[in-house]
Amino acid sequence: MNLTLKIWRQKDSNTKGQMVDYKVNDISEHMSFLEMMDVLNEQLVNSGEEPVAFDHDCREGICGMCSLYINGEAHGPDRGVTTCQLHMRMFNDGDTITIEPWRATAFPVIKDLVVDRTAFERIQQAGGYISVNTSGNTQDANAIPISKEAADEAMDAATCIGCGACVASCKNSSAMLFVGAKVSQYALLPQGQVEATERVLNMVKQMDEEGFGNCTNTGACEVECPKGISLENIARMNREYLKASLKG
Amino acid sequence: MALDSKVPKGPIKDKWTTYKDKINLVNPANKRHIDVIVVGTGLAGGSAAATLAELGYNVKAFAYQDSPRRAHSIAAQGGINAAKNYQGDGDSTYRLFYDTVKGGDYRSREANVYRLAEVSANIIDQCVAQGVPFARDYGGLLDNRSFGGVLVSRTFYAKGQTGQQLLLGAYSAMNRQIARGKIEMYNRHEMLDVVVVDGKARGIIARNLVTGEIERHSAHAVVIASGGYGNVYFLSTNAMGSNATAAWKIHKKGAYFANPCYTQIHPTCIPRSGDYQSKLTLMSESLRNDGRIWVPKHMDDVMAIREGRKKPTDLSEDERDYYLERRYPAFGNLVPRDVASRAAKERCDAGYGVNATGEAVYLDFASAIERYGKEQAKIHNIKDASKAKITELGEKIVEAKYGNLFQMYEKIVDENPYKTPMMIYPATHYTMGGVWVDYNLMTTIPGCYCIGEANFSDHGANRLGASALMQGLADGYFVLPYTIGDYLADDIRTGKISTETKEFDEAEKAVKDRIDFFINNNGTKSVDHFHKRLGKVMWDKVGMARNEQGLKEAMAEIKQIREEFWKEVKVPGGASEMNPELEKAGRVADFLELGELFAKDALMREESCGGHFREESVEESGEQKGEAKRNDQDFAFVAAWEYKGEPADAVLHKEQLEFKDIELKQRSYK
Ligand SMILES: Cc1cc2nc3c(=O)[nH]c(=O)nc-3n(C[C@H](O)[C@H](O)[C@H](O)COP(=O)(O)OP(=O)(O)OC[C@H]3O[C@@H](n4cnc5c(N)ncnc54)[C@H](O)[C@@H]3O)c2cc1C
Ligand code: SF4
Numbered sequence: 001m002n003l004t005l006k007i008w009r010q011k012d013s014n015t016k017g018q019m020v021d022y023k024v025n026d027i028s029e030h031m032s033f034l035e036m037m038d039v040l041n042e043q044l045v046n047s048g049e050e051p052v053a054f055d056h057d058c059r060e061g062i063c064g065m066c067s068l069y070i071n072g073e074a075h076g077p078d079r080g081v082t083t084c085q086l087h088m089r090m091f092n093d094g095d096t097i098t099i100e101p102w103r104a105t106a107f108p109v110i111k112d113l114v115v116d117r118t119a120f121e122r123i124q125q126a127g128g129y130i131s132v133n134t135s136g137n138t139q140d141a142n143a144i145p146i147s148k149e150a151a152d153e154a155m156d157a158a159t160c161i162g163c164g165a166c167v168a169s170c171k172n173s174s175a176m177l178f179v180g181a182k183v184s185q186y187a188l189l190p191q192g193q194v195e196a197t198e199r200v201l202n203m204v205k206q207m208d209e210e211g212f213g214n215c216t217n218t219g220a221c222e223v224e225c226p227k228g229i230s231l232e233n234i235a236r237m238n239r240e241y242l243k244a245s246l247k248g
Numbered sequence: 249m250a251l252d253s254k255v256p257k258g259p260i261k262d263k264w265t266t267y268k269d270k271i272n273l274v275n276p277a278n279k280r281h282i283d284v285i286v287v288g289t290g291l292a293g294g295s296a297a298a299t300l301a302e303l304g305y306n307v308k309a310f311a312y313q314d315s316p317r318r319a320h321s322i323a324a325q326g327g328i329n330a331a332k333n334y335q336g337d338g339d340s341t342y343r344l345f346y347d348t349v350k351g352g353d354y355r356s357r358e359a360n361v362y363r364l365a366e367v368s369a370n371i372i373d374q375c376v377a378q379g380v381p382f383a384r385d386y387g388g389l390l391d392n393r394s395f396g397g398v399l400v401s402r403t404f405y406a407k408g409q410t411g412q413q414l415l416l417g418a419y420s421a422m423n424r425q426i427a428r429g430k431i432e433m434y435n436r437h438e439m440l441d442v443v444v445v446d447g448k449a450r451g452i453i454a455r456n457l458v459t460g461e462i463e464r465h466s467a468h469a470v471v472i473a474s475g476g477y478g479n480v481y482f483l484s485t486n487a488m489g490s491n492a493t494a495a496w497k498i499h500k501k502g503a504y505f506a507n508p509c510y511t512q513i514h515p516t517c518i519p520r521s522g523d524y525q526s527k528l529t530l531m532s533e534s535l536r537n538d539g540r541i542w543v544p545k546h547m548d549d550v551m552a553i554r555e556g557r558k559k560p561t562d563l564s565e566d567e568r569d570y571y572l573e574r575r576y577p578a579f580g581n582l583v584p585r586d587v588a589s590r591a592a593k594e595r596c597d598a599g600y601g602v603n604a605t606g607e608a609v610y611l612d613f614a615s616a617i618e619r620y621g622k623e624q625a626k627i628h629n630i631k632d633a634s635k636a637k638i639t640e641l642g643e644k645i646v647e648a649k650y651g652n653l654f655q656m657y658e659k660i661v662d663e664n665p666y667k668t669p670m671m672i673y674p675a676t677h678y679t680m681g682g683v684w685v686d687y688n689l690m691t692t693i694p695g696c697y698c699i700g701e702a703n704f705s706d707h708g709a710n711r712l713g714a715s716a717l718m719q720g721l722a723d724g725y726f727v728l729p730y731t732i733g734d735y736l737a738d739d740i741r742t743g744k745i746s747t748e749t750k751e752f753d754e755a756e757k758a759v760k761d762r763i764d765f766f767i768n769n770n771g772t773k774s775v776d777h778f779h780k781r782l783g784k785v786m787w788d789k790v791g792m793a794r795n796e797q798g799l800k801e802a803m804a805e806i807k808q809i810r811e812e813f814w815k816e817v818k819v820p821g822g823a824s825e826m827n828p829e830l831e832k833a834g835r836v837a838d839f840l841e842l843g844e845l846f847a848k849d850a851l852m853r854e855e856s857c858g859g860h861f862r863e864e865s866v867e868e869s870g871e872q873k874g875e876a877k878r879n880d881q882d883f884a885f886v887a888a889w890e891y892k893g894e895p896a897d898a899v900l901h902k903e904q905l906e907f908k909d910i911e912l913k914q915r916s917y918k
């Protein structure tokens with residue numbers, strides 16, 4: 001198929017960006033979206049132009065590195081997949097595809113389609129861990145039985161890949177789904193109880209400081225999340241927060 | 249320099265304990281004055297950085313991604329081994345040790361493997377304490393599954409995302425130390441050289457991938473945890489950015505590179521679909537527990553399928569060749585990875601591949617669906633269940649076991665694997681070879697350590713499933729933090745290492761010159777052009793089956809591609825900005841050297857062992873006719889190569905392998 005691409009080009013964080021049109025031809029429907037981008041970039045390199053910078057690494061939907069806003073949707077039109085798992089069979093010959101970076105104050109553009117997501121790092125550093133030493137003197141793993149249900153639920157929350165699609169698809173640029181997922185993972189496990197109070201308070205505080213918006217329950221994040229992280233995690237975090245605030 | 253593996257004396261069971269008791273320690277107050285650089289934040293580097301920081305050292309950690317959590321370890325699916333014997337099925341440290349040495353086709357160092365097995369159980373305790381949500385049974389205890397080539401159930405898992413959960417555990421431990429100021433994290437930074445001062449590793453040169461700035465970082469010791477070099481094949485299951493640069497740079501500064509030819513080609517990956525293909529996707533080995541592998545028996549059926557005149561489901565049982573079950577009745581579809589991969593290649597080379605490229609075989613779940621369906625019908629007391637009902641019940645079970653993998657397959661291939669068999673083909677997956685290290689995990693450069701997939705140490709010529717995650721975490725949490733103390737104990741009075749020295753000047757200049765060269769070369773061909781050509785030579789001539797002539801050709805061809813690369817490569821953009829093409833150029837330049845050494849190593853090793861198969865070395869007669877033939881008489885050694893300029897001039901050093909606790913045997917899966 002032959003396509004027209006409208007792509008956000010921006011030299012660096014200090015320069016203003018703009019949409020630029022490109023044409024790519026003979027795209028196979030079996031290609032992944034990023035392989036289509038590779039074709040474009042090879043074309044650009046061969047004609048002496050700078051290729052389009054975009055983040056990617058594993059190309060199998062798990063590292064959370066890829067991050068494109070395609071035709072107005074984070075990770076594009078398919079559901080339950082990341083951009084790297086999106087296939088060209090979702091598009092038709094002659095289509096025009098708009099490709100933008102994540103848009104959020106807390107995620108400044110570094111170059112073209114690459115954004116800075118280190119705000120997520122700082123939120124994790126504020127409390128996304130259990131304070132256990134890596135000494136090897138821990139108790140036997142089976143000493144704390146955990147019900148299958150709790151373990152499975154914690155696992156579902158823990159599958160978040162930290163991509164930021166939830167923020168990009170939220171009209172308030174809220175990071176509640178991402179933070180809620182981490183808080184929930186620990187809240188559901190006995191190991192997480194000791195520090196539960198400080199954890200939720202510190203992580204939420206950091207989230208606010210980073211400039212993420214408030215949650216107004218539109219649910220767009222859940223729809224676009226490639227890992228199906230559920231809104232329940234936000235509700236659980238809100239309960240944890242309330243509990244912690246009453247204590248603290 | 250003579251190779252000294254520094255394996256402690258004494259019975260294998262006591263070596264590690266006795267050694268730890270006697271090792272030099274650095275007192276906590278002194279650790280504050282010691283800096284350690286860790287390059288890489290996968291399972292190995294992440295766990296090492298967290299532990300070293302917790303012990304009190306000042307750690308600087310580096311990763312090329314924008315977060316430690318995105319290291320390639322995140323992609324591991326199946327699980328992690330540990331000799332916990334929770335299932336009471338007779339597992340033990342010794343058995344895990346034995347399985348690993350045998351699985352590695354008797355080409356690993358006994359003492360290291362024993363230590364790995366010994367600390368494995370503790371890894372699980374550690375991870376659970378960190379909140380890693382491993383799968384549990386209904387009683388609330390940890391669940392296990394079994395993996396290829398072994399007789400016990402010792403693999404711990406978190407759905408199909410074990411690597412992700414373990415890495416997030418190590419990442420959380422890192423975050424705790426970053427928050428305490430004990431780890432300085434350098435994301436989007438790439439190490440481009442090691443700096444050696446008075447014979448010791450004392451720092452690195454790194455490029456800030458956002459600004460392009462070249463930075464100097466000093467430390468008392470440098471730990472390389474940069475992962476494997478599978479991308480030398482261009483196509484592999486590794487992440488796009490996985491590279492050998494860090495390992496190769498230390499090699500060029502004096503670290504020996506061991507057994508580069510030991511590479512694992514994984515049998516169950518999604519086949520290539522076209523020339524635009526950028527990477528290959530693994531389908532977990534666990535699928536072989538229930539999937540049966542076959543190709544059509546008759547050539548007309550192959551043709552009919554390729555031309556779309558027939559569907560695989562049209563073929564009756566006796567029109568199919570379940571070649572693994574035919575050749576290896578004892579292990580059937582569960583033979584080890586190297587054996588399964590070669591068998592698929594053999595059938596496809598003979599013309600029986602089932603897709604347009606001729607490089608695919610079927611992995612069929614129909615029998616499993618029927619078997620589970622009948623079982624379920626019995627359990628639920630459904631009398632005279634219809635075929636449709638049985639299929640429905642069976643599909644449910646298969647979905648519960650492999651749902652996410654089936655979904656992944658469908659997303660990529662656009663075919664429903666419940667209804668039609670999957671197509672699979674082998675792909676490069678893991679590199680057993682790597683930087684040579686002694687028992688302390690130190691390379692031949694004093695003060696430079698290497699851990700995780702980047703080193704050569706524990707898997708011999710073939711790695712068993714679920715053992716890489718175990719090794720990475722064992723190295724980082726439990727081994728390196730002890731052994732590095734022994735070295736650093738001499739450095740308590742050294743004081744901060746200055747970066748304003750001629751060694752740093754020279755290393756920085758070399759790095760800058762190379763970058764300037766790329767930017768100004770103005771050649772005619774893209775980096776990928778050369779990478780793809782290298783990959784093709786590697787796959788065709790240094791792939792699943794190798795022979796003398798092919799390897800000699802490969803060495804010559806790689807050299808020629810390398811020379812052309814340095815003349816014709818084109819890198820657009822500038823040096824002082826984010827420039828992904830420039831990053832790739834540096835990595836491919838290193839692969840173009842590593843590839844040649846790889847072929848040279850394969851040429852030298854005139855035996856077949858594990859993932860290394862020499863067509864000249866096969867059993868000629870008897871029950872094992874046609875199978876790989878190892879040669880313990882002449883090749884029971886680690887090949888450690890010393891850099892001497894051109895890869896072809898590398899000098900071989902041998903570390904003789906001794907097997908005192910395990911008897912050398914031929915692996916038989918018949
Ligand atoms: C698809 C897949 C599935 C797998 N499944 C399993 C499994 O089920 N069980 C199992 O045991 N094993 C599995 N493996 C193997 C296992 O995942 C890897 O061997 C292991 O994770 C490697 O860990 P590592 O820490 O050594 O390196 P990696 O995780 O590869 O980390 C490398 C790190 O080095 C950094 N880096 C690299 N070069 C530089 C540089 N020059 N400068 C700065 N930083 C650099 C990267 O940023 C990264 O942080 C699988 C592998 C793949 C590809
Ligand atoms: S919650 Fe979903 S969308 Fe948000 S970062 Fe995690 S995986 Fe991405």
Ligand code: FES
Nearest residue numbers: 057059064066084
């Ligand atoms: S590239 Fe890793 S999730 Fe898309």
